[in-house]
Amino acid sequence: MNKEHFLIELKIYLKPLTAQQQVFILNKYEAIFEERLAVGETEEEIAKSLGKPRGIAEEILQEFDITVPEKKLERDGWQEIEPVANKDYYYEEVPEHPYEQTYHSYERPQHNGFTRFCQIAGVLSFNFLLMFWLIFAFVMVLFSCWLVAVVFLLSPVLGGISVSAGFNDGTMFQLFLSIFLSGAGVIGLLILTPLTKFFGKVFKRYLQWNIRVLRGEI
Structure with a gap:
């Protein structure tokens, strides 16, 4: 429907x-x-x-x-x-046909040429001078965090290789350290997953807002 x-x-x-x-x-x-x-x-x-x-x-x-x-x-x-x-309730008679009332449909706001130019120039300038770099920096930080979390998660593999190459106190320390880092990697993934989804939703809404402004719908 x-x-x-x-x-x-x-x-x-x-x-x-x-x-x-x-x-x-x-x-x-x-x-x-x-x-x-x-x-x-x-x-x-x-x-x-x-x-x-x-x-x-x-x-x-x-x-x-x-x-x-x-x-x-x-x-x-x-x-x-x-x-x-209810007998005590009075209501006004309306015509039989259900379409006699017109709906107030959404109308795109009317802007003159100068206003549209200012809107487009302002949005593009704001995005290029500020938002693009903020989004780029946040994406890079997020990517780095994901990379570190994955490396931490896979660190026991490296620890196991060290132990198999030669068993000594140093390799045992590396193994325990890799297990600890693996746990930190799991925690990092649990934090990064909802954070990434939230950022994706915010970015999608911001992009939709930009499109609406450029189309003159706002």
Whole structure:
């Protein structure tokens, strides 16, 4: 289910509410879609995580003391609910057709040529003069840490080779030291793995932000 189908179905189930209440709720969920689309999620993933529109509508209608029976009405190929409202609750009649309200879709902000030039020049300059070098330095440090951790992890192999070449006090010390370094390497890998994943996510979001700025979406 994509965003359009999700909002249409949600609108149908929210029919007992007033037009203003429907618009407010639909705009809220449309904003959720836009925010999560901006960070790389697909419309289908967002709709799946939000849940079924009927369930969302039922929770909202319960706040207005409106119950939704199991019985459904068939209308123009859509499954539509027939709400049962509390007698003390008044709600505004809305037109039969579920599409009479237009959704406020996301519109790309309009910038003049000078503003766009400043945006692009500013982003490129900021990245080249600062962020590129910071990211490069962090990647190099991260790579060095991974290299050291792997070498430490494999150090018992070198210790075993030393022992097999000749058994003495020096080789025994090297063996015990290599075992200690191997443990340090395991700890290093346990720390570096989530750190690398976190850096990857941050870098991905920063890259997406740069792309949006260059496209004029911000």
